[in-house]
Amino acid sequence: xxxxxxxxxxxxxxxxxxxxxxxxxxxxxxxxxxxxxxxxxxxxxxxxxxxxxxxxxxxxxxxxxxxxxxxxxxxxxxxxxxxxxxxxxxxxxxxxxxxxxxxxxxxxxxxxxxxxxxxxxxxxxxxxxxxxxxxxxxxxxxxxxxxxxxxxxxxxxxxxxxxxxxxxxxxxxxxxxxxxxxxxxxxxxxxxxxxxxxxxxxxxxxxxxxxxxxxxxxxxxxxxxxxxxxxxxxxxxxxxxxxxxxxxxxxxxxxxxxxxxxxxxxxxxxxxxxxxxxxxxxxxxxxxxxxxxxxxxxxxxxxxxxxxxxxxxxxxxxxxxxxxxxxxxxxxxxxxxxxxxxxxxxxxxxxxxxxxxxxxxxxxxxxxxxxxxxxxxxxxxxxxxxxxxxxxxxxxxxxxxxxxxxxxxxxxxxxxx
Amino acid sequence: xxxxxxxxxxxxxxxxxxxxxxxxxxxxxxxxxxxxxxxxxxxxxxxxxxxxxxxxxxxxxxxxxxxxxxxxxxxxxxxxxxxxxxxxxxxxxxxxxxxxxxxxxxxxxxxxxxxxxxxxxxxxxxxxxxxxxxxxxxxxxxxxxxxxxxxxxxxxxxxxxxxxxxxxxxxxxxxxxxxxxxxxxxxxxxxxxxxxxxxxxxxxxxxxxxxxxxxxxxxxxxxxxxxxxxxxxxxxxxxxxxxxxxxxxxxxxxxxxxxxxxxxxxxxxxxxxxxxxxxxxxxxxxxxxxxxxxxxxxxxxxxxxxxxxxxxxxxxxxxxxxxxxxxxxxxxxxxxxxxxxxxxxxxxxxxxxxxxxxxxxxxxxxxxxxxxxxxxxxxxxxxxxxxxxxxxxxxxxxxxxxxxxxxxxxxxxxxxx
Numbered sequence: 001x002x003x004x005x006x007x008x009x010x011x012x013x014x015x016x017x018x019x020x021x022x023x024x025x026x027x028x029x030x031x032x033x034x035x036x037x038x039x040x041x042x043x044x045x046x047x048x049x050x051x052x053x054x055x056x057x058x059x060x061x062x063x064x065x066x067x068x069x070x071x072x073x074x075x076x077x078x079x080x081x082x083x084x085x086x087x088x089x090x091x092x093x094x095x096x097x098x099x100x101x102x103x104x105x106x107x108x109x110x111x112x113x114x115x116x117x118x119x120x121x122x123x124x125x126x127x128x129x130x131x132x133x134x135x136x137x138x139x140x141x142x143x144x145x146x147x148x149x150x151x152x153x154x155x156x157x158x159x160x161x162x163x164x165x166x167x168x169x170x171x172x173x174x175x176x177x178x179x180x181x182x183x184x185x186x187x188x189x190x191x192x193x194x195x196x197x198x199x200x201x202x203x204x205x206x207x208x209x210x211x212x213x214x215x216x217x218x219x220x221x222x223x224x225x226x227x228x229x230x231x232x233x234x235x236x237x238x239x240x241x242x243x244x245x246x247x248x249x250x251x252x253x254x255x256x257x258x259x260x261x262x263x264x265x266x267x268x269x270x271x272x273x274x275x276x277x278x279x280x281x282x283x284x285x286x287x288x289x290x291x292x293x294x295x296x297x298x299x300x301x302x303x304x305x306x307x308x309x310x311x312x313x314x315x316x317x318x319x320x321x322x323x324x325x326x327x328x329x330x331x332x333x334x335x336x337x338x339x340x341x342x343x344x345x346x347x348x349x350x351x352x353x354x355x356x357x358x359x360x361x362x363x364x365x366x367x368x369x370x371x372x373x374x375x376x377x378x379x380x381x382x383x384x385x386x387x388x389x390x391x392x393x394x395x396x397x398x399x400x401x402x403x404x405x406x407x408x409x410x411x412x413x414x415x416x417x
Numbered sequence: 418x419x420x421x422x423x424x425x426x427x428x429x430x431x432x433x434x435x436x437x438x439x440x441x442x443x444x445x446x447x448x449x450x451x452x453x454x455x456x457x458x459x460x461x462x463x464x465x466x467x468x469x470x471x472x473x474x475x476x477x478x479x480x481x482x483x484x485x486x487x488x489x490x491x492x493x494x495x496x497x498x499x500x501x502x503x504x505x506x507x508x509x510x511x512x513x514x515x516x517x518x519x520x521x522x523x524x525x526x527x528x529x530x531x532x533x534x535x536x537x538x539x540x541x542x543x544x545x546x547x548x549x550x551x552x553x554x555x556x557x558x559x560x561x562x563x564x565x566x567x568x569x570x571x572x573x574x575x576x577x578x579x580x581x582x583x584x585x586x587x588x589x590x591x592x593x594x595x596x597x598x599x600x601x602x603x604x605x606x607x608x609x610x611x612x613x614x615x616x617x618x619x620x621x622x623x624x625x626x627x628x629x630x631x632x633x634x635x636x637x638x639x640x641x642x643x644x645x646x647x648x649x650x651x652x653x654x655x656x657x658x659x660x661x662x663x664x665x666x667x668x669x670x671x672x673x674x675x676x677x678x679x680x681x682x683x684x685x686x687x688x689x690x691x692x693x694x695x696x697x698x699x700x701x702x703x704x705x706x707x708x709x710x711x712x713x714x715x716x717x718x719x720x721x722x723x724x725x726x727x728x729x730x731x732x733x734x735x736x737x738x739x740x741x742x743x744x745x746x747x748x749x750x751x752x753x754x755x756x757x758x759x760x761x762x763x764x765x766x767x768x769x770x771x772x773x774x775x776x777x778x779x780x781x782x783x784x785x786x787x788x789x790x791x792x793x794x795x796x797x798x799x800x801x802x803x804x805x806x807x808x809x810x811x812x813x814x815x816x817x818x819x820x821x822x823x824x825x826x827x828x829x830x831x832x833x834x
Contacts, residue, residue: 019751022775047815089711096774102796107784110795113773117807199807220637220808248832334436343826356530357513358824368525368630368828377833378527378824379519390534390616392809395824407795407812408773409760409786413658415665416794 003187010146011197014119017176018144021116026093028171029091033136035169037085038111040132043163044078049126050159058152071126071153081132081160084382088136091381094399097143098408108414112405116142118199120402121192122384123148125212128156134204135164135178137384141402143199144177148192150205151184158182193217202384202397207312222397224362224388226312226338227257229370232329232355234346235268241367242273242345245281248369249343255314258341258373262309262319264329267293274298274320282408286316293322309336326351330358337361339388340375362388362395420604427563427596428614431536434593435561437532443510445588450553453584454502457549460580461495467576468545473824475569475651488543488570497547497578501799505553511816512559516826525831529822533559535616537819538609539801540565540630542622545573551621552581554801558819560616561594561746565609568601575599585652610634619801620816624729639814641779641805643755644674645730646787649746649772651763652685658784659690659762663784664697666760672731673792674803675758679726679736681746684710691715691737703733710739726753743768747775747811756805758790781807 001009032233040047045259051073058068080149094114101111117259121145124130131149136143149157161180168175183190193201200220203213207225214221231249233242265274279318281288289304290297301320308319309332323329326344344355352366363373371395375383380398387393393401420425457464468490475485511531514824518528539562541547547567556561566574578597598605610618610633617637627640648666650659665678682691695715698705706721707714718737725736727747730747740746743761750759760782761772769783780790790813792800797815804810810818 019775022777023771080699104794104796106789107793107795108789113781115777115807118777179730238830241782245828246830252833322527345830352827354440360436360439360532360535361823363529363826365822366828367825367830368623368826369832371833372523372525372826372828372831373824375522377525379521390502390532390821394821403810404807406778407780407790409780409782409785410661410769411789413655413661413784413785414784415661415760416669416788 003183003185004191007181007188007191007195009196010181011119012143013176014146014179017174018036018116018118019130019234020174021142021144021177023172024142024173028091028173029093029140029142032139032167032173033085033089035170036132036136036164037082039163039166040078040085040160043159044075047078047156047159050155053155054153056410063152067126067152071128071156073128073156077129081129084133085136087380088140091140091399094403095138101408106413106416108409111408113408114400114403115406117402117404119144119146120198121146121148121195121198121201121219123189123192123201123203125209126151126152127360128153128160130204131157131160131180132164133382134202134384137382137399137402139177141399144301146179146181146192146198148181148188154184162200181395182196189213190216193219197220204385220392222385222387222389222393222401224257224340224386226388227259227340228310228312228332228336228338229258229341230262230264230337231260231370231372232326232334232341232342232344233266233273234266234271234326234348234351235266235272235345236267236348236351237345238347239270242269243276243280244303245343245367245369246277249371250281250286250318251284252369252371254316257312258370259314260318260370261311261313262321262336262361264321264323266329267322267324281318284316286318289317290317291321294320312338326354330355332363333359341365341370341388343368343370362386420600420602421608423718424598424605424608425777425833427458427478427598428536428612430593431561431563431596432614435533436534436593438561438590438594439507441559441590444508445590446557446559447506449556449588449590450502450506450582452587453549454499454580456580456583457495457499457502457577460576461492464495464573464576465490467572467811470569470572480569484569488545488573490545490573493765495549498546502553504801505557508557508816510557511820518825520632520755523831523833524828526827530825531817531820532823534819536561536563536614537565538615538618538636540606540609540618540620540622540626542567542626543569545570545577547572547621549579549581550596550799551619551801554799554816554819556594560819562733563596563598563609563615565598568768571601578649606630607633610636612636621696621802637809639802639804639806639810639818641674641757641803643805644676644757645678645727645729645753645755646675646680646758647681647750647754647760648677648762648787649682649743649759650686650690651765651768652683653728653742653765653768654686654690654762655764656690658687659718660693661699662760662762662784662786663694663820666788667698667703667735668701669786669788671733674729675787676731677787678728678730678734681738681740681749683743684739684741685744687747698735701733703735704736706736709736711737729755743771747772750776750778757803758782758787760785760787779803
């Protein structure tokens with residue numbers, strides 16, 4: 001069987017499974033999630049053994065320490081995988097929710113019903129926990145899923161997948177609700193993103209993976225490429241709030257997509273804000289790269305070049321630009337931002353409203369750290385990623401982002417005139 | 418300037434216009450809509466003259482009567498265009514609506530704000546009224562739009578477009594909020610569907626146009642291809658309701674996408690239902706094409722072949738299939754349907770619930786004619802089309818379908834721990 005034929009088989013099986021999921025109760029889905037958690041707990045040693053094999057192979061191939069760290073499973077990480085399953089079981093089921101059911105003048109009732117998307121393809125890199133997280137979110141939202149993990153974690157994924165299969169079986173669900181592509185052949189990705197049974201693709205990983213998949217996919221993709229987030233300090237900013245929000249936005253964690261990468265400061269903002277921040281950042285070991293005006297104010301800064309404004313550092317580096325007014329700040333964000341998250345610090349309510357309306361990003365904030373851009377902080381319970389697209393879903397993608405709404409009409413023999 | 422360069426210029430201008438639309442008031446948008454209506458009223462003679470030229474050209478090219486009818490404008494049709502503008506001005510503005518703004522445990526407030534998609538491309542065929550309807554819906558939802566009409570209606574479109582420009586100017590809006598592609602070169606479509614500034618494409622026209630655009634587009638497409646709608650009469654159907662709903666679903670209008678094309682009947686449904694219906698349909702001049710079982714029951718019927726089940730007749734023809742149970746009906750819909758609209762006639766509440774859950778179409782109905790699948794009947798006020806996709810928007814697409822939601826976060830200097 002060719003790789004394309006294999007994916008066709010998986011696609012057909014997923015379609016059948018997704019049809020069976022249309023009439024499955026919340027209780028049955030939760031039973032499966034808890035059974036998978038139980039199975040993982042019981043198979044701890046097998047999973048760790050499989051993971052050790054992956055780690056050994058990765059070391060022999062001289063893969064980077066960062067990749068091996070992402071690949072690694074230990075007792076603590078397995079505990080966290082189990083905990084995440086239990087939490088997803090507790091989340092409210094989005095499927096079947098009927099909203100806005102109203103009588104129309106004709107006498108029919110019209111409303112919207114939340115329904116699964118159908119079949120999802122998840123393409124990810126080395127983190128084995130995605131195997132479980134993605135499966136759990138898809139299952140809870142009644143979607144069938146085809147998983148394609150990185151070749152480095154194939155043994156770990158297979159061990160975890162066995163637990164998923166056992167969990168599905170013990171809850172009397174079609175085992176094809178979750179399928180794992182069991183080949184490391186790259187053609188599998190090409191076939192998956194053009195399979196007619198796949199309703200959407202979610203790539204989870206670095207920019208290279210995500211942009212390659214977006215380019216080639218014939219199926220809608222839920223994705224974010226970059227997190228080049230901005231904090232803008234207005235001339236009417238409160239000093240303490242500005243310092244807190246800008247410092248936290250950059251330094252809370254460096255390697256995350258919601259970290260502030262560029263600080264924009266109004267030229268008339270209280271001087272002590274930037275003075276305080278430069279000291280705090282420097283003490284924290286953050287390298288500062290300033291525009292010409294910033295360099296004149298602070299001697300210890302490096303010069304920022306045009307690349308800096310469009311770079312997601314994911315590191316203790318911050319670019320700083322002094323702007324003449326809010327419109328210049330918004331124009332900078334429009335030109336260099338990635339549509340992820342931007343925050344304004346201001347006490348002026350009209351300025352805040354203006355920023356909310358004009359900034360076209362998946363999260364727009366007032367007086368809050370960009371670090372809050374996260375499904376958990378927003379109350380989604382769990383997220384499968386953050387979408388910087390405008391179509392279908394924007395920002396952190398939870399269970400609702402994996403669903404659609406269809407119209408339902410209820411009459412009593414009504415005909416249209 | 419090449420066609421690609423022309424589209425690039427339009428794309429850039431549209432992007433700039435869409436940014437200006439982010440901060441435009443509802444009142445200003447409505448002022449523009451009413452001014453466009455006023456302008457069309459004042460330019461009635463010029464529009465009719467331009468349209469006569471298009472009709473003359475079409476006649477000289479021996480284009481079909483159906484096409485010429487779609488192309489034709491007269492006093493009555495211009496009145497209806499003006500009326501539609503006035504109605505869209507009255508619709509509630511979806512943009513800026515903030516929902517679910519709630520305090521989170523961290524102290525931040527998180528909510529969702531409805532925002533325009535940005536730049537839309539509308540590709541349509543010969544109907545000149547689309548020029549106005551599409552522009553008005555895009556403008557009301559704060560989207561910039563690039564229109565590409567059919568070459569047959571170029572003079573009519575230009576005359577209408579002049580009114581749009583005057584209306585935008587008199588409301589002090591960027592005239593590039595609405596742009597018309599002023600060449601009939603087909604490369605314009607190719608460039609439009611791959612322009613980086615275009616956020617979504619909406620094709621309006623026949624199946625050939627829609628599928629060609631879906632195939633080639635690098636931009637999300639809001640579309641429906643077919644309307645192969647089903648009415649299913651259950652064994653527990655009320656006789657009168659079944660006859661009314663099935664007769665109206667087929668015969669209300671033949672050339673519309675929500676017409677019933679296949680009637681599915683439970684083998685144990687009261688015999689008088691099909692007896693009555695066969696008589697009514699035959700009296701109405703509807704050709705009936707039945708499955709083997711149906712042919713045994715009614716001698717006057719033609720035999721349906723496999724093509725019949727997958728054909729959108731758009732004509733006084735109906736295919737009829739007797740099924741053993743509801744699962745066979747649902748399986749038939751899954752196999753042959755187009756995901757548009759399906760209706761069940763039943764008095765049994767559990768059967769109705771089952772049908773609602775299992776049928777994966779943009780509209781699913783109980784005891785109501787498929788003819789109700791329409792933005793106006795659903796209370797959307799106006800529709801730009803019906804989406805049979807699951808992604809982003811499903812069913813009749815009104816103003817809300819032309820928008821997205823971004824997250825907004827409001828704090829008071831909050832930082833994340």
